[in-house]
Amino acid sequence: MKKILLLSLAIVMLSFLFTTSTINAENITDMDQISVAKGQINTYLYALNHSLVDDTIQKNIRDLVDNSNLTLLNYITGRHSIYSEWAKNNNVKFTNVSVNIDNGNIKYDKGKIYANLSTTTAVTYEYMSGKGSGVPNTFKFSEIHSLVLENKNGVYKVIEDNFYDPLRPDLSEDHVNRKVFDYNIDNNIASNALMNQKSIIPNSYKTVYYQTAAAAAYADKWTDNSGSSGTTHNPNYNYYPNNDCANFVSQCMGDSNAGNLPTDGTWYPYSLAWINADSLYNYIVNNRGWLRAYSTSTSYLDSYAKQMKVGDLVFYRWSTSGSTKDHVSIVVAFDSAGNPLVDAHTNNRWHYPWSLYSSNTTFWLVGVNASVTVPQNQ
Structure with a gap:
């Protein structure tokens, strides 16, 4: 070297x-x-x-x-x-x-x-x-x-x-402004994204399975196109330059060709919970059917990281004070020592060590259940 x-x-x-x-x-x-x-x-x-x-x-x-x-x-x-x-x-x-x-x-x-x-x-x-x-x-x-x-x-x-670089403190990724519908959303793209969800079977409840391997494959495809032509974001969805992290992770979890988790009245393409890291965190943590476990205590982060699985999420705040989440990534693999590797937008990161950020960063490690029971209309 x-x-x-x-x-x-x-x-x-x-x-x-x-x-x-x-x-x-x-x-x-x-x-x-x-x-x-x-x-x-x-x-x-x-x-x-x-x-x-x-x-x-x-x-x-x-x-x-x-x-x-x-x-x-x-x-x-x-x-x-x-x-x-x-x-x-x-x-x-x-x-x-x-x-x-x-x-x-x-x-x-x-x-x-x-x-x-x-x-x-x-x-x-x-x-x-x-x-x-x-x-x-x-x-x-x-x-x-x-x-x-x-x-x-x-x-x-x-x-x-x-x-833009999340390591650069003066250009850290601001979470999407809560006036989310000020964005110029392409309704045709929104409709296409919603149509990607599977059709509803008329029973009262159903068990859905988080397709974690497909979620990771989707994440890899839309973060690293080395050696191939095309964009590094799915053209079927809106893209938010410098603020695409939650939108990207939601796609990984919810697209029918990825994680295939069902949308609902709170979490659906271009809703606040879909494109805002802080709102996505609150949605998952408050939806007990989705949450497996989470850790935010510095003392336990490293040990809990060893227990994370593909499809789990890492949320970030670019300071050690406050609780608003500025960024989110998805676990897609593990390195040779068993530490989680994540994919993220923006900027794109592929198989990036989950903790390779400034010591001023606050981390939340969130485990997502592999199967959940939801109302049939979700």
């Missing part, structure tokens, strides 16, 4: 030097500017994601960002600290990072480069001792970046990088 990271750093710095020399050429065209900036963008994004696990790159990435953007520079340091702390607390070492960059739209205007693009980063880690040690575990996450670079003394430097 040391050799790989040192080589990575050398590539980053060589690319930086190449950019420095190229931009000083006279009579450079707009397309030349874009070409040069594209190399710098790739260098920056490569370094940004490798800096999560590498101290040296984390320090040297400051050469790629303009000093005027202290928020971004402090964020880069803070995100590295979260990964470092999690690795230490879990006896983990990171062994590899790879970044796939879709350059998207890039334009040049009056000495600045504007770029909108997406990245998918894969991170591999191993436990250093105990159960599952030495076995590689890989998770992925995606980001959409809106970048601005400016020519500073012959070198393009990043002056803005606006992107």
Whole structure:
């Protein structure tokens, strides 16, 4: 790993030097500017994601960002600290990072480069001792970046990088505003989603089974489309940029091709309980037929995590005070040590360690029953 990271750093710095020399050429065209900036963008994004696990790159990435953007520079340091702390607390070492960059739209205007693009980063880690040690575990996450670079003394430097990341405290995912019907909902999509529910059999009660394997498969399909074309959200449902977490988890639980749990008058596509993390939590916890168990006590989180099952949920608040849930994910698998891995929107996370967040995060681990008895009209 040391050799790989040192080589990575050398590539980053060589690319930086190449950019420095190229931009000083006279009579450079707009397309030349874009070409040069594209190399710098790739260098920056490569370094940004490798800096999560590498101290040296984390320090040297400051050469790629303009000093005027202290928020971004402090964020880069803070995100590295979260990964470092999690690795230490879990006896983990990171062994590899790879970044796939879709350059998207890039334009040049009056000495600045504007770029909108997406990245998918894969991170591999191993436990250093105990159960599952030495076995590689890989998770992925995606980001959409809106970048601005400016020519500073012959070198393009990043002056803005606006992107959503739950690890970034100043851009944490706000739970969907309770004025939910202010959203411009496509009624045709809503109808299609409702039609995905199975037809009702005319008896008074029925037992329904939570199809957890199908829920996990659905979650995987709509978080990681690596190597395939198409979107990473189901087009049969509305999508809420930066606020799609509960909508996504509800689909995993309720779509007939996924968990197949029945909707009712409170929980149905685009209801508050469907698209709002806090309301979804209250719906499940107050619906005793659904709730298996839950834990929010810090002392018991790790031990309860070992008891979680595929299809269970993890709720988050981006602070240690208060009780409103800001985010939710669904358990889809377990790593080599038996710790839960989750999928989530937004941004997309695939097989992500459930606890890899800031120490300021509050967690609620919620177990969902595999079968429940409900009125026949649900």
